[in-house]
Amino acid sequence: SSPGKPVILKCRSPEKETFTCWWNPGSDGGLPTNYTLTYHKEGEKIIHECPDYQSRGPNSCFFSKKYTSIWTIYVITVTATNQMGSSASDPHYVDVTYIVEPNPPMNLTLDIKRPEDRKPYLWIKWSPPTLVDIRSGWLILQYEIRLKPEKAAEWETHFAGQQTQFKIFSLYPGQNYLVQVRCKPDHGFWSNWGHENIIQIPSDFTVNDT
Amino acid sequence: SSPGKPVILKCRSPEKETFTCWWNPGSDGGLPTNYTLTYHKEGEKIIHECPDYQSRGPNSCFFSKKYTSIWTIYVITVTATNQMGSSASDPHYVDVTYIVEPNPPMNLTLDIKRPEDRKPYLWIKWSPPTLVDIRSGWLILQYEIRLKPEKAAEWETHFAGQQTQFKIFSLYPGQNYLVQVRCKPDHGFWSNWGHENIIQIPSDFTVNDT
Amino acid sequence: PACAGGAANCRLSLQDLFTRAVALSDNIYKVAEDAFRDFQKTYATGREFISRAINSCHTSSIPTPADKDQALNTESGTLLNMVRGLLRSWEDPLQHLTTTVRDMKEFPADMIRRVQEIEYKTHQLREGMEKIIKQVEPGVINDDIFAAWSGLSSLQEGDKNSRLVGFYNLFHCLRRDTNKVDNYLKILKCKVVHEGSC
Numbered sequence: 001s002s003p004g005k006p007v008i009l010k011c012r013s014p015e016k017e018t019f020t021c022w023w024n025p026g027s028d029g030g031l032p033t034n035y036t037l038t039y040h041k042e043g044e045k046i047i048h049e050c051p052d053y054q055s056r057g058p059n060s061c062f063f064s065k066k067y068t069s070i071w072t073i074y075v076i077t078v079t080a081t082n083q084m085g086s087s088a089s090d091p092h093y094v095d096v097t098y099i100v101e102p103n104p105p106m107n108l109t110l111d112i113k114r115p116e117d118r119k120p121y122l123w124i125k126w127s128p129p130t131l132v133d134i135r136s137g138w139l140i141l142q143y144e145i146r147l148k149p150e151k152a153a154e155w156e157t158h159f160a161g162q163q164t165q166f167k168i169f170s171l172y173p174g175q176n177y178l179v180q181v182r183c184k185p186d187h188g189f190w191s192n193w194g195h196e197n198i199i200q201i202p203s204d205f206t207v208n209d210t
Numbered sequence: 211s212s213p214g215k216p217v218i219l220k221c222r223s224p225e226k227e228t229f230t231c232w233w234n235p236g237s238d239g240g241l242p243t244n245y246t247l248t249y250h251k252e253g254e255k256i257i258h259e260c261p262d263y264q265s266r267g268p269n270s271c272f273f274s275k276k277y278t279s280i281w282t283i284y285v286i287t288v289t290a291t292n293q294m295g296s297s298a299s300d301p302h303y304v305d306v307t308y309i310v311e312p313n314p315p316m317n318l319t320l321d322i323k324r325p326e327d328r329k330p331y332l333w334i335k336w337s338p339p340t341l342v343d344i345r346s347g348w349l350i351l352q353y354e355i356r357l358k359p360e361k362a363a364e365w366e367t368h369f370a371g372q373q374t375q376f377k378i379f380s381l382y383p384g385q386n387y388l389v390q391v392r393c394k395p396d397h398g399f400w401s402n403w404g405h406e407n408i409i410q411i412p413s414d415f416t417v418n419d420t
Numbered sequence: 421p422a423c424a425g426g427a428a429n430c431r432l433s434l435q436d437l438f439t440r441a442v443a444l445s446d447n448i449y450k451v452a453e454d455a456f457r458d459f460q461k462t463y464a465t466g467r468e469f470i471s472r473a474i475n476s477c478h479t480s481s482i483p484t485p486a487d488k489d490q491a492l493n494t495e496s497g498t499l500l501n502m503v504r505g506l507l508r509s510w511e512d513p514l515q516h517l518t519t520t521v522r523d524m525k526e527f528p529a530d531m532i533r534r535v536q537e538i539e540y541k542t543h544q545l546r547e548g549m550e551k552i553i554k555q556v557e558p559g560v561i562n563d564d565i566f567a568a569w570s571g572l573s574s575l576q577e578g579d580k581n582s583r584l585v586g587f588y589n590l591f592h593c594l595r596r597d598t599n600k601v602d603n604y605l606k607i608l609k610c611k612v613v614h615e616g617s618c
Contacts, residue, residue: 252431
C-alpha cells in the first residue's frame with residue numbers, strides 16, 4: 001500500500017551554526033519507500049531539498065553552516081514515496097535560534113586539594129564541548145555539576161556559571177563519589193550529563209556544612 | 211554664622227532601578243538653614259536639583275526610576291544656605307550599579323532532616339527579597355547565614371553562595387538555635403540580617419567533628 | 421568604587437558600559453522569551469499561529485547578519501547602529517502593547533508585568549547604546565536604520581482570533597529581535613572590549 005505519514009521528531013543545533021532534523025518514517029506499506037526532506041525559508045519562495053541525508057545517520061537531515069540561517073523560520077516537510085503513492089508529513093516550523101542543545105562538557109578531572117591554610121576540598125575541572133565557539137561571544141556556556149556518594153539516592157547539584165572548575169568543601173570522608181557535569185547555552189537547552197567520573201574521598205577529609 | 215559644611219553620608223539602591231542619598235547637615239549656624247542637593251551627570255554640564263526631598267525622610271533625596279541611570283556617574287553636592295552665607299559639601303560620586311544594598315531575604319524556614327543513609331542535619335531554606343529582580347537574573351545575589359545557640363555570645367556564620375538552601379551538620383543536641391540570613395549582590399553591600407528564626411535541636415542529634 | 425581618583429577620570433569605562441548592556445540585553449531576552457511562552461501556552465496551543473507569523477516582523481526591513489560569520493564580519497559601528505535601530509523600532513510597538521494589554525481584562529497580570537518590564541528595560545538599553553556609540557565611534561550615529569510599525573489595528577480590531585494572531589506575531593518578533601540584540605551585543609563586547617577573544 002502507499003506509505004504512512006512520516007512525523008518530524010525534532011531538530012537540534014549543537015552550536016547555533018549547523019543543525020540536524022530527525023523524523024520517524026512511519027509504515028512503508030510493505031514496499032521500498034524513499035524519503036525526501038524539503039524546506040523553504042522565511043522570506044523566500046524557493047523550495048530546497050535536504051543538503052545531506054548521510055552525516056547524521058538514518059532518517060535525518062544535516063544542515064551545514066552554508067545552509068543554516070539564524071532568526072529565520074524554516075518550514076520543513078518530509079515526504080514518503082513508494083510505487084503506490086506518497087504521503088507528506090505535517091510542516092515543521094523551526095528557528096535555529098531556539099533549538100540549541102550543546103554536546104556535554106569533556107575531560108572531567110577530579111582532584112583532592114589540601115591547601116595549608118584552609119580546609120581540604122575536591123577540585124573539579126572540565127572543558128567545554130568541541131566545536132562550540134565561546135571565544136567570539138556568539139555562544140556563552142554555563143555549567144552545572146552533580147555529585148553523590150556511590151550508594152546515595154539523591155544527587156547534590158551546584159551551578160557553576162561560566163567557570164570550568166569548581167571547589168566542593170563538604171564531602172563524606174571515605175566515600176566513593178560519582179561526579180558529572182553538563183552545560184547550557186545562554187539561550188537554549190541543557191546538554192546531557194557528561195561522562196561520569198569517580199573519586200574516593202580520603203578518610204581524614206573533615207565533614208563541613210554545605 | 212554661616213552654616214557648617216554638610217557631609218553626604220551614603221547613597222543606596224535596593225535594586226539598581228531607584229536610589230536614595232542621605233546627608234549629615236552639619237551646624238546650621240544658629241539660623242534657619244536650607245539644604246539643596248544638586249547633581250550633574252558625568253560628561254554633561256546641566257545641573258539638576260534633587261527630584262524628591264520627601265519620600266525618604268529628612269536630609270535625604272530620592273531618585274525614582276525616571277531619574278536613575280546605570281549608564282553614568284552622578285556627581286552630587288549638598289549646599290547649606292542661610293542668611294549669613296552658604297557652604298557646599300565635597301562632591302560625592304555615585305555609580306548606581308555599585309551602591310546596591312538589597313532588602314533582606316524572606317520566608318526563612320528551618321527543618322531537621324534525617325536521611326536513612328547519612329547523618330541528620332538542619333536544613334535551612336529562604337527566598338530572595340521580592341523587590342529584587344532575581345528571577346530573570348538581572349541581579350545575582352549571594353547569601354550568608356548565621357546561627358548560634360540561644361544563650362551563646364558568638365554567631366557562627368556560613369557563606370552559601372547563590373544557593374537559597376543550606377545544610378548544617380554540626381550542632382549541639384538539645385539546644386535552641388537562632389538563625390538569620392542576609393544577602394548581597396556581586397557588586398554592592400550586605401543587606402540587614404533578615405527576620406530571626408528559632409529551632410530546637412533534638413537531643414539525639416549526633417555531634418560531628420567540625 | 422566610582423571615581424576613586426576624583427573628578428579627573430570620572431567616567432564609566434567601555435567595559436563597564438558593555439558589561440551592563442549585555443547583562444540587560446540577556447535579561448530582556450529572557451523576559452521576552454517568558455512572555456512569548458506564556459502567551460503561546462495560554463492562547464496559542466495547537467493553533468499553528470507560527471505559520472502566520474512568517475514574514476510578519478516589521479523589523480525584517482532592517483538588513484541584519486543572519487549567521488555567525490556574517491555577524492563577526494560586520495564592522496562594529498554598523499553592528500552598533502543595527503542594535504540601536506532595532507531598539508528604536510520597538511519603542512512605538514512596545515508602548516502600544518503596554519497600554520493595550522493593561523486595558524485587557526483577560527490578560528494575566530504576569531504577562532502585563534513582563535510587557536511593562538520589557539518596555540522599561542529596552543528604554544534603559546537604548547540610553548546605554550547612545551552612550552556606547554558615543555564612546556566607540558562618535559560620528560557614526562545612523563538614524564536611517566529604523567522600521568516603522570503599523571500593527572496597532574491588528575491588536576485592536578477584528579474578531580478575537582485575528583487579534584490573537586496580531587499579539588502572537590508581536591510576541592514572536594519581540595522574542596526574535598531581543599535575541600538578535602543580545603547576540604550582537606555579546607559579539608560587540610568581545611570585539612570592542614576584549615579584542616575578539618572573550
